[in-house]
Amino acid sequence: MKNPATARCAAAVLIVAGALAAPAFAGGADGGGFDPQALFAPLSLPDAPNAFRDGAGRPGPLFWQNRADYAIQATIDPATHTLAGDETITYTNRSPDALDVLWLQLDQNIYRRDARTALNGRFVRKQATDGYRLEAVEVDGKPVRYLVDDTRLRVDLPRPLAGGGKSLKLRIRYHYAVPGPWGGRTAVTPTRNGDIYEIAQWYPRMAVYDDLRGWDTLPYLGSEFYLEYGSFDYAVTVPWNWIVAGSGELANPKEVLTATEQQRLARAAQSDATVYIRKPEEVADPASRPKREGTQTWRFHMEHTRDVAFAASPAFVWDAARIDLPEGRHALAMSVYPVEGVGKDRWDRSTEYVKGAIEHFSSKWYPYPWPVAVNLGGHGAGMEYPGIVFDGYEDHGSMLFWITAHELGHGWFPMIVGSNERRHAFMDEGFNTFIDVYASDAFNHGEYAPKRDSEYAPKGGNPVDEILPVLADPAAPTLMAPADSVSEKYRHAVSYFKGALGLVLLREQILGPERFDPAFRKYIATWAYKHPTPSDFFRFMGSAAGEDLAWWWRGWYLNNWQLDMGVSGASYVDNDPAKGADVHLVSRQKLVMPATLRIDFADGSTQDIRVPVEAWRQSATPEVFLPTAKRIARLTLDPDHKLPDADRGNNGYAMP
Known part of the structure; x- marks a missing residue:
């Protein structure tokens, strides 16, 4: 496209000469509904500015946001496909309000047969789970009353939690059956060398209490999430021969990796090229794990995040490379996937894609804030979480790049901008x-x-x-x-x-x-x-x-x-090309946009000028003056086809 700055400078030669040439109208065969008084009227947005959110779209002087910090211990039992969890949430009330209840999200309950989603016709599911089974709910060490309502949990506090930064500790012990491949965003998927567990929405999560609605308790019907920010420390106990990849930084590599894997991981942190941490031929080799029996606990830590997710399997190939970030910072790009995903046009390039996408988003928009970015090749949910994304191990070529970049891009929206x-x-x-x-x-x-x-x-x-x-x-x-x-x-x-x-x-x-x-x-x-x-x-x-x-x-x-703008006619001033031309524009729909008007002169030369949106502020049929001095052969509005014009048949006009 042509440089917009240059085009706008060229617009200085455009004089809106016919702003009052025709009255504004809301209908008619030659206007189709364009009404400048409607399009350009003052706009009242849904949420009015106030002391919490100001007129410039920024957090206001009284802006506040509550905080949730999590410590979670989870164990996966592959014999029953069960995840058991014990979480403690430190919840800080920074609002000006005292809270007598807390609301949490129980997203695993979407898989129950009696879930609202199962009954509203949006999803038809032949399989189901029992959702969350809560074993204990405690506040500051004491049991409390609670209510489960579909995908939501209300915890009744023994005394209100004061605002202004007061906090409490909410402990919940629970378990649930992880859905099979039909689970979508969280699932167990079989592969040649074992099941892949993609674990998301796996712990009761605090609902948001904000200045807009108080508690935002929309049920989970299939749309995604709205979560508080905080720090996470979580531990996952799995069989000895499994690999776990998750949001945040692995906190105990010496306990869960062999000496060789630790060395490879350190080399990857310094390498622009992909380095194997666990090679395809090592997946079935017991020597690729630091112990040969029992279980192992993998520990992770993540700051400034609204969520965490992880994947666990004995089937993982694992590779990594360094991500170069602004101001000399670095992170680690990683991919885990089964041997079915191996191939030069397949998951062998995944970490290259992760590195390229994160580096681009970081340099162009905002630096990636977390230590690791993981691409999981599994069920193929095409789903995003902070620091880890779930993609399909059968993806390859352009589709693997596009899905990887897209899901990682969610790190910015809505993981950073919540x-x-x-x-x-x-x-x-x-x-x-x-x-x-x-x-x-x-x-x-x-x-x-x-x-x-x-x-x-x-x-x-x-x-x-x-x-x-x-x-x-x-x-x-x-x-x-x-x-x-x-x-x-x-x-x-x-x-x-x-x-x-x-x-x-x-x-x-x-x-x-x-x-x-x-x-x-x-x-x-x-x-x-x-x-x-x-x-x-x-x-x-x-x-x-x-x-x-x-x-x-x-x-x-x-x-x-x-949008449907066009050129309805043109004529020379006093019938003399040397005196310039008047051009008649028309809009037959309700929306207009700035547009390029291309002038093809009879001598073969061309000039582009910019018609600003202000040309339409008073009329559906404005007249504009072109201070040209040569005979015109043709006029074309939006010649480079940049605008979503409903009917391009009237975009051009040949001068007689």
Whole structure:
């Protein structure tokens, strides 16, 4: 595309001459519904600014956020596929409110036959578990009353927990049966050398208490998560011959790795090339483990995180390489996968992909904050957690790169910027799909560029055209629709693709990278480890980028409005090409955007000018003056096909 800064400078020669040439209207055959008074009206966002969240989209002077720190001990019994856990949560109430109850999330209960999800028609499941079995619930060492309601747990406190930083210790002992391969985001998957346990949503997790709703207790219906931040120390006890890979840093490598594996891990931490920690031929060799009987306990630690997950199996091949981060920092890229995933176009390259994606996201947007990034080749859930992602061991080639980069990109949204996935899916999937686009361009000189997705952009297609059926569909939800209200038919097209395309258009067509990129980086840094809302994001980007974007938020996010701009005619001033030309534009839909107008002159030369969105502020049929001095052959609006224009048939006009 042409440099947006240059294009906007060229717009200085554009004079809006016909702003009052036609009245604004909301319908009609030649206007199709465009009403500038509706598009450009003052915008009231869903959440009003206050002392907690200010008018610039930042945390306000009275902003607060509660904290949850976890210490967890877990044991896996492969004979029964059971995980038993003992967790202690140190919960700190930084709110101004005294809390008489605590709410937690029991996401394993989604697998019960009587779960709301099983009965609401969204999922049809032939298999089930009993969900969590709670053995004891204690506060500060004493048993307390509690209530289990579907995927939620209410703990009744013996006395209110005061605000302003007071804390308590909540201990829960529990167990549950890990679902088989049908479990999806957490599962047991058989492979040639043993089962792979992908363990997520594996401990009762604190619900968020915030300034927006108090306790946010939406049930788990299949949309994702909203969690508090804190530190985690967790231990996993498994059979002696298993490998465990998890979120955070392995705290006891000398106890669970052989001397050779410790040496290889140290070498990987200094290597840009992938180093095997456990080779494919060593997977079935008992000598690859430091003991030959009983169990081993793997210990992990992670700071500044809202969650942890892990994978455990006797079947893992394991490799790693160094990640180079800004300011001389480093982390470790790791992959664990079964021998079925081995191959030069397969998981042999996974760690290369992890390293490339993390380095790109870190240098372009915000530095990766954790010591390790793990890609697991297992069931193929395509699911993300802080520091570890679950992908499929059968993935290969471009799909393995794309799924790896996408799931790792979630480390930024919503793992660093902790938006509410259960309510605002576009702030999770849309933001992440957006940064994926540039990661694909950057990796290995564009080896897998451009990023494509067969659901909406087949090879060779133009993404701005692929969104047109969604914009034209009266049943399609808006980006602001609650996540659980978006059916599977629209989930990807709206939350992922439209959410990502909205940011691409904002960056490349509305603001330009030189304004968008610093604002977006500042947004990430400002809201790191906090909980922004859509209103916070909208306000922040407008303020930081220096642009009133109310019209864009209204048309693309709060509504599902279409765009159809065109050139309806043109004439020379006084019929003399030397005096310039008046160009008549038209909008037949509710949304307009800044656009390039290309002038092809009769002598074969070309000039591009920028038509700003302000051209449409008072009329659906504005007239613009071109101070040209030569005969014009043709005028074309959006000649490079960058905008999602519903009907491009009227984008060009040949001068008589």
